[in-house]
Amino acid sequence: MRQAFRQRQPQNSEFIYYRVSPLPSLVIQDNSQSHLDTVVVDRRRKKWRPSHPSPPPPGLPIVGNATQIDPVAQRRSFSDFADKYGEVYRLHLPGKRTVVFVNSHRLVDEMCDEKRFAKIPSGVLEEIRNGVHDGLFTAKPGEENWGIAHRVLMPAYVCSRTFGPMSIRGMFEEMHDISTQMALKFARYGPSTPIPASDDFTRLALDTLALCSMGFRFNSFYAKELHPMVEAMGNFLVASGKRPGRVLPSFFYRAEDAKYWEDIEVLRNTAQEVLEARKRHPDGRKDLLNAMLNGVDPKTGKHMSDTSIIDNLITFLIAGHETTSGTLSFAFYRLLKNPDAYRKLQNEVDEVVGKGPITVEHISKLPYVTAVLRETLRLDSPISIFGVTSLEDQLLAGRYPVAKGESCGLFLARSHLDPAVWGDDAHDFKPERMLDEPFNKLPKNAWKPFGNGARACIGRPFAMQEAVLALAMLFQNFNFVMHDPTYNLAIKQTLTIKPDNFFMRAIIRDGLSPTQLEHRLAGRGFLEESSKSQTEESSGTVAKGQKITILYGSNSGTCESLAQRLASDASRHGFAVDKVDCLDTANGALPKNQPVIVITASYEGEPPDNAALFCSWLAGSKDEKLLQGVDYAVFGVGHHDWAQTFHRIPKLVDTKLEENGATRIADIGLSDAGSTDTFTDFETWEDNILWPALHQKYGTENSKDDVQPAGLSVEITSPRTSTLRQDVMEAFVVDTRKLTADGEPVKKHIEIALPTGQTYRSGDYLAVLPINPKVVVQRVMRRFKLAWDAHITIAGAANTALPTETSMPAQSVFSAYVELAQPATKRNILTLAETASNEEDKAALKKYANEDYPDVLDKRISVLDFLEKFPTVELPLGMFLAMLPTMRLHFLFSTLEPVLRHIDLLRA
Numbered sequence: 002m003r004q005a006f007r008q009r010q011p012q013n014s015e016f017i018y019y020r021v022s023p024l025p026s027l028v029i030q031d032n033s034q035s036h037l038d039t040v041v042v043d044r045r046r047k048k049w050r051p052s053h054p055s056p057p058p059p060g061l062p063i064v065g066n067a068t069q070i071d072p073v074a075q076r077r078s079f080s081d082f083a084d085k086y087g088e089v090y091r092l093h094l095p096g097k098r099t100v101v102f103v104n105s106h107r108l109v110d111e112m113c114d115e116k117r118f119a120k121i122p123s124g125v126l127e128e129i130r131n132g133v134h135d136g137l138f139t140a141k142p143g144e145e146n147w148g149i150a151h152r153v154l155m156p157a158y159v160c161s162r163t164f165g166p167m168s169i170r171g172m173f174e175e176m177h178d179i180s181t182q183m184a185l186k187f188a189r190y191g192p193s194t195p196i197p198a199s200d201d202f203t204r205l206a207l208d209t210l211a212l213c214s215m216g217f218r219f220n221s222f223y224a225k226e227l228h229p230m231v232e233a234m235g236n237f238l239v240a241s242g243k244r245p246g247r248v249l250p251s252f253f254y255r256a257e258d259a260k261y262w263e264d265i266e267v268l269r270n271t272a273q274e275v276l277e278a279r280k281r282h283p284d285g286r287k288d289l290l291n292a293m294l295n296g297v298d299p300k301t302g303k304h305m306s307d308t309s310i311i312d313n314l315i316t317f318l319i320a321g322h323e324t325t326s327g328t329l330s331f332a333f334y335r336l337l338k339n340p341d342a343y344r345k346l347q348n349e350v351d352e353v354v355g356k357g358p359i360t361v362e363h364i365s366k367l368p369y370v371t372a373v374l375r376e377t378l379r380l381d382s383p384i385s386i387f388g389v390t391s392l393e394d395q396l397l398a399g400r401y402p403v404a405k406g407e408s409c410g411l412f413l414a415r416s417h418l419d420p421a422v423w424g425d426d427a428h429d430f431k432p433e434r435m436l437d438e439p440f441n442k443l444p445k446n447a448w449k450p451f452g453n454g455a456r457a458c459i460g461r462p463f464a465m466q467e468a469v470l471a472l473a474m475l476f477q478n479f480n481f482v483m484h485d486p487t488y489n490l491a492i493k494q495t496l497t498i499k500p501d502n503f504f505m506r507a508i509i510r511d512g513l514s515p516t517q518l519e520h521r522l523a524g525r526g527f528l529e530e531s532s533k534s535q536t537e538e539s540s541g542t543v544a545k546g547q548k549i550t551i552l553y554g555s556n557s558g559t560c561e562s563l564a565q566r567l568a569s570d571a572s573r574h575g576f577a578v579d580k581v582d583c584l585d586t587a588n589g590a591l592p593k594n595q596p597v598i599v600i601t602a603s604y605e606g607e608p609p610d611n612a613a614l615f616c617s618w619l620a621g622s623k624d625e626k627l628l629q630g631v632d633y634a635v636f637g638v639g640h641h642d643w644a645q646t647f648h649r650i651p652k653l654v655d656t657k658l659e660e661n662g663a664t665r666i667a668d669i670g671l672s673d674a675g676s677t678d679t680f681t682d683f684e685t686w687e688d689n690i691l692w693p694a695l696h697q698k699y700g701t702e703n704s705k706d707d708v709q710p711a712g713l714s715v716e717i718t719s720p721r722t723s724t725l726r727q728d729v730m731e732a733f734v735v736d737t738r739k740l741t742a743d744g745e746p747v748k749k750h751i752e753i754a755l756p757t758g759q760t761y762r763s764g765d766y767l768a769v770l771p772i773n774p775k776v777v778v779q780r781v782m783r784r785f786k787l788a789w790d791a792h793i794t795i796a797g798a799a800n801t802a803l804p805t806e807t808s809m810p811a812q813s814v815f816s817a818y819v820e821l822a823q824p825a826t827k828r829n830i831l832t833l834a835e836t837a838s839n840e841e842d843k844a845a846l847k848k849y850a851n852e853d854y855p856d857v858l859d860k861r862i863s864v865l866d867f868l869e870k871f872p873t874v875e876l877p878l879g880m881f882l883a884m885l886p887t888m889r890l891h892f893l894f895s896t897l898e899p900v901l902r903h904i905d906l907l908r909a
């Protein structure tokens with residue numbers, strides 16, 4: 002039985018008794034109580050006064066707060082709790098488990114005291130332990146293998162030449178090898194291809210770890226399929242994440258469990274093969290496997306056992322890949338959202354590394370790059386929470402009780418924003434606060450992305466060297482832009498967190514081709530290329546005319562469409578468009594020997610999202626020779642409502658380009674979107690100012706043959722008939738007339754012009770592939786609560802004549818591909834009855850399917866009619882679609898003689 006203990010309440014002079022569960026005592030579910038709601042009152046004293054004003058998260062019996070934690074976004078749930086309950090709260094989980102979460106620096110600091118709290122793997126870590134046992138990450142306190150591995154490996158991780166048999170520095174070349182693969186992949190994608198940041202950084206981290214830890218190449222940048230070990234690891238981690246949340250008896254998870262153990266076997270067998278191969282063919286590689294094989298524990302004199310080596314080989318992959326890739330992905334996101342930091346980082350790389358190859362000596366000379374990573378790890382710690390267990394019954398901050406053996410979570414996503422440490426701008430990305438001097442003065446335990454004490458991350462120097470190298474190499478050779486400039490951080494959570502759906506584009510700097518970049522990265526000097534494109538670059542001309550670059554800064558699309566319009570006009574004026582893209586793609590690199598036309602807006606006096614990096618670079622440059630040789634013209638769009646900053650950005654770009662040595666070839670054009678038509682203003686500027694100035698400067702002239710605006714190349718298809726495999730052609734209805742009086746059943750005279758090549762004789766049938774009336778389609782959209790522009794994609798394996806694996810507007814599907822008016826079949830109605838939530842509706846529907854079915858046929862009651870009549874029916878859209886016949890031909894019979902190529906019909 003655990004010890005009860007006493008505390009004097011600050012608010013009054015009474016003693017109250019806390020006893021920590023699971024004692025036979027009363028659990029208070031009282032709103033007046035502290036966050037730490039498991040405080041239990043001794044039965045003798047039912048009265049208990051709060052030590053803190055906020056209530057705990059109210060939970061449900063048995064499952065406690067489990068249902069309030071979003072299983073795919075736990076971090077968000079914990080943040081919401083932190084908003085509501087402050088610096089500390091306790092959650093109740095199934096199995097009478099409780100976890101105390103701390104969100105402030107002062108409480109994290111207390112929990113970092115290893116005499117009071119220790120890491121004892123539980124939850125997900127316990128599941129991972131099934132695969133890697135007492136490996137470093139999942140070992141329990143006091144396990145011998147942890148001590149041996151820790152002491153053998155610590156020197157290997159120390160980032161200095163003077164320590165241990167090998168060091169992280171010795172792994173630089175192999176890290177460089179994998180970073181080069183990634184850089185070349187970016188280069189070969191080209192500037193327009195969206196790069197899935199998290200995926201490519203995961204490839205980088207995995208391949209680097211496998212190569213540096215065991216000399217093994219996953220070749221993720223080349224292989225389409227994942228290596229079996231990588232796949233098994235992914236499955237194993239996902240399963241480990243799910244297993245702690247199980248609520249049913251294990252019998253129900255037999256298939257999942259079998260797969261889980263199978264994946265563990267794949268991981269262990271692969272690691273074992275690597276180990277045995279190394280033992281058979283020892284080499285002098287400076288990798289972790291050799292460090293583990295050859296290292297001797299200075300304390301016990303023991304070597305690591307084979308099992309422990311295998312456990313730790315897998316552990317490195319698990320602990321090191323998502324964490325490092327998440328850090329790099331977040332760093333890119335933060336840099337792209339903070340142009341000043343982006344520019345400072347790139348300037349530092351340019352100054353320190355220059356244009357030559359990056360060497361290991363550069364790594365420690367890039368303080369700003371390091372600061373960017375530290376600041377990223379503060380705001381977006383990939384492991385945003387780490388756990389410890391209380392070693393005794395104790396009070397936090399002298400007032401919050403925590404029981405011996407109770408689990409605790411140090412929630413870095415909040416403690417890293419504590420204004421007491423980070424100030425009011427804690428949410429801002431400011432790498433300056435992480436430069437060595439301020440960083441070294443931070444309060445103890447304020448920055449904990451790598452965990453704590455003896456159980457802190459052993460891979461920290463490895464990860465930092467790898468990440469600094471990747472950032473330096475990428476920024477030395479590329480500029481980056483967000484693929485979607487309006488993207489805002491969304492988090493994907495697995496074991497760690499990473500940006501979800503974050504895509505960027507990479508534009509090679511210095512006008513290099515991918516081949517030239519390859520030479521530079523390999524330190525082989527500059528490669529003169531004799532390719533056609535290089536020759537064209539220097540002359541500035543291509544077969545179709547003088548090259549022109551068009552750049553836009555645009556959030557809501559006006560300036561982008563003006564840019565596209567200018568591009569489509571260019572050929573008529575003797576110019577060939579080299580590039581139309583956002584201004585950020587020209588950050589630090591404006592082309593020479595060709596005119597550059599800039600079209601941009603302003604937002605609250607700031608640049609549009611896709612021009613921020615460019616403007617930051619330009620505003621920060623004061624070198625009248627920097628842009629010599631660049632010819633430019635600017636058109637700006639603004640709105641007079643923003644009087645103080647009206648046209649601020651286009652005017653700024655226009656003057657700063659000139660100040661930095663570029664030549665203005667036409668006067669700035671400006672349009673006020675609030676008072677005139679911008680497109681007309683633009684055309685006037687184009688025709689009266691821009692093209693004449695360009696002709697004068699470049700000696701070009703308007704094309705004589707191609708005087709019409711180019712327009713877009715358009716292909717018209719009509720996929721419905723081929724998808725539905727109906728051999729019909731388009732015919733025009735020339736005339737329709739109603740032949741019957743109002744109130745009588747409608748009869749119409751319809752006159753149709755036959756398509757070319759079609760003949761018709763009296764008595765022939767006419768087949769029509771109809772379209773459902775708009776009002777009926779609207780009824781479906783309403784019943785299924787579909788937005789007017791909703792799209793539907795039917796999965797490929799479905800048995801249907803409808804198009805699959807293609808996103809189609811729902812309106813088109815319901816208008817043209819399915820029969821909506823078909824009377825419901827008995828089976829349809831019985832299915833509807835099954836999905837009705839109300840017993841009366843079920844009974845009524847069953848009656849329709851049986852004795853009243855003739856009525857259904859008589860009145861042609863469709864599935865849609867039933868759905869509207871019985872709102873309690875919850876039919877999934879997919880089932881509804883499956884019930885409907887695909888649109889078929891309807892046959893009409895003509896009563897009259899064909900007249901020339903027209904036929905006349907009577908339609909009843």
Ligand code: HEM
Pocket residue numbers: 120137138139151210316317318320321322324325328382383384387388449450451452453455456457458459460461463464465
């Ligand atoms: C930026 C990248 C990384 C971050 C943010 C990170 C973060 C962490 C954190 C927070 C812990 C403590 C977990 C806990 O207390 O439960 C940890 C432990 C660990 N990490 Fe890392 N890690 C990173 C990279 C790596 C790499 C590259 C490796 C392998 C080379 C690695 C290997 C380990 C190991 C083996 C442990 C367990 C140490 C022990 O308990 O003795 N980590 N890491």
Ligand SMILES: Cc1cc2nc3c(=O)[nH]c(=O)nc-3n(C[C@H](O)[C@H](O)[C@H](O)COP(=O)(O)O)c2cc1C
Pocket residue numbers: 554555556557558559560561602603604605606607609638639640641643646647648649674
């Ligand atoms: C939130 C907001 C802020 C704006 N701020 C300015 C401004 O500071 N100066 C200005 O001249 N126009 C301003 N405008 C007007 C836009 O620049 C103008 O609507 C322009 O056409 C937008 O171009 P885009 O569609 O290419 O993004 C602002 C518009 C919005 C919606």
